[in-house]
Amino acid sequence: MGSSPHVEFHGVSKTYDGQTMVVQDLDLCVNEGEFFTLLGPSGSGKTTCLMMLAGFEAPSSGEIRLSGRSVQHLPPRKRGIGVVFQNYALFPHMTVGRNLAFPLEVRGISAARRRERIRQALEVVRLDGFEHRRPGELSGGQQQRVAIARALVFNPTLVLMDEPLGALDRRLREEMQFEIRRMQQDLGVTVVYVTHDQQEAMAMSSRVAVFHRGHIQQVAAPETLYEEPEREFVASFIGDNNMLRGQVLTVERDHCDVATPDGIVRAFPVHHCRPGDPSVLAIRPERVSLTRPGVYTNEFEAVVEDILFIGDHLRLRLNLCGNPNFVVKIQNVIGHSAVLAGDRVRVGWSVMDCRALPDEEGAGSGVLTRPAAPLRSPPGDATGVSGTDRADVPPSTQAV
């Protein structure tokens, strides 16, 4: 694995209709041998980026480089990039073998070497012996593997995958995540991968770029994205976070005080901020503890609105600091299960677990919309626990 840049985007913008910028002023660098994921909600411009990289769309401005060379005038077929399309785009009238032979034939590779390469590629995706089947005679997962084999069979150094697992059921998806990662590491190819599933991105990638409305919010390794989100959108999109809105009162070197409806919270300022700035505090539910007085810098008392029993842990919902859906995740150990809905509890968290992020709502680029009356906003609303993993807190079970 080298570390020289394989793919570079320099100030790339794209608009289809001349007005709305689908991708705006994008800078990106993917190193050789990386598994790089573009993660973002639907419509955020991920596919557009991939298509520009593959050469099917031209950037409206900016430059894309492959291994240091500009590809502005290179048609797709000369870029030598393996592409796995979302719906596989296997050729239905050809057998698996013919599908795989196609890129080799157009490159004029001899029949004997073709056979060898096809055999190898099918081995990599564990589909030996399927040469004579047609795509229509394969299961979804098998078709997926054929698509990957076809993208790999001509030995490209860069492979693009656009939500390749979107159509598969969950078990198969998890299995394939593992397989794709294994193949990428065995072959040492660079992969640029598109998904809107944050768990998938976290599980597979060496680095992830979080997309939002055509902008990259943050590029980082999965752990960093989780532990050190730098933007409000990233904090709410990756995993669960309690978001508290307030105003910066004082700023010190390694902490700042932020005023919330229930009192002052001391937090870690991620970016430079000044007193008076609006701020969003992000606190992970698992970093909040039930506590005795005097243990944490930030301690508050609140009534437990309801409790959700998950098994290994419990989720308490509190109305705290202006957030009616403040979630506390506590381990299911002796003593804690005694908490009941309606109880008054004391919760606390440390300064380092509370990240003060710029409130981007005022700037107009944030997704999170503050409800007019912050009380009783529906569960799962953007002011509450955010992230894609909230499926396990269905509203109907919250009153348990």
Add this chain to the structure above:
Amino acid sequence: MALSLAGARVRAAALTLPLVAFIGVTFLAPLGLMLARSVHEPLVADSLPDTLAVLENWDGVSLPGEDVFQALARELLTLHKQRSLGGVATRVNRLESGMRSAIVRTARQLRNADPGSWREAMIAAAPIWNEPKAWRALQRSGERYTLRHFLHALDLERDSEGNVVAQPPDQRIYLSLLGRTLMVSVVITVICLILGYPVAYLIANSPPSRSNLLLLLVLVPFWTSLLVRTTSWIVLLQNQGVINDLLVAVGLTTEESRIPMIYNMTGTLVAMTQILLPFMVLPLYAVMRTIAPSQMRAAAALGASFGQAFVRVYWPQTLPGIAAGSLLVFILSIGYYITPALVGGRTGQLISNLIAYHMQQSLNWGLAAALGAILLVCVALLFFLFNRLVGVERMRFT
């Protein structure tokens, strides 16, 4: 449960009964009756039963006996009185020219007389009664069931010994016309394919707003009367028409040598191609619409040029549409009638025009039916072949 399901199925099937009845009455029954006419011709047999009965004993070589002459004369007189002699005379005449006038004259001259010898009186009226071929013609036209029309439609006939032989060269017209019709249909189908394929491709690969407009343009001719379209071709193509005027004005041709583009094969080809083009474009479009754009993109990403991608990825996937469109255009043009009749002139006529002629002018319905049956067999054969090669269930028409 099973019972109620079966009941539902029966009820659903019952809903199609009106259609089945409609098709039966308006299509299958006339078709069957018409086809029957090609082999079943009872008029002569019904009109001259006695004559034909006594002719049974005739040796076929010598002159028949007095009893035959007498039976014929009586029956001719009866028919003459009933004013139904013409049909019989015409039918016998088809087998032996001259018989029509002989029969009519005989009936007229025998009207009043009751001669001692019917034979002499009839020969006096029409000398052809002295020849065995007249009686053979009479005998053969009295067959209720006959393959005569089919033989005729294939340019064959029976000689005096009853062997099947080719017609005299100057009377062979049907086979060459059938060949010409097939040829013209093939040419029209190929032209439609060549013209229609790029159009369908364009429509299928345009953004929705534009593709709808293009589709509309393809469909407009569908909504315009066939006659209007054919007449506008006359306006365009005739000797004093728009195109010739233009060519003369530009100097590509002179006033004296205007190009005949209508009332000949060219006219038939041009007008029919234009009329049948939508039948090619629509099935092609229906198939192309289902081919995802990612197919061509995938081919390009795998290193194929546009040509390679088209030939190996796109074209093969459009084959069901090509088959459906070609079959549709070919079958429609094989039986096309109105356009060649209007713009085909003498050389641009197709087999259907001759069928119409025999239906309306010569009133030889038996021959018309035989020609129609042969056409039907051609189409059915073709369909069978297509089904074998492509498979009807794989074709897409819309």
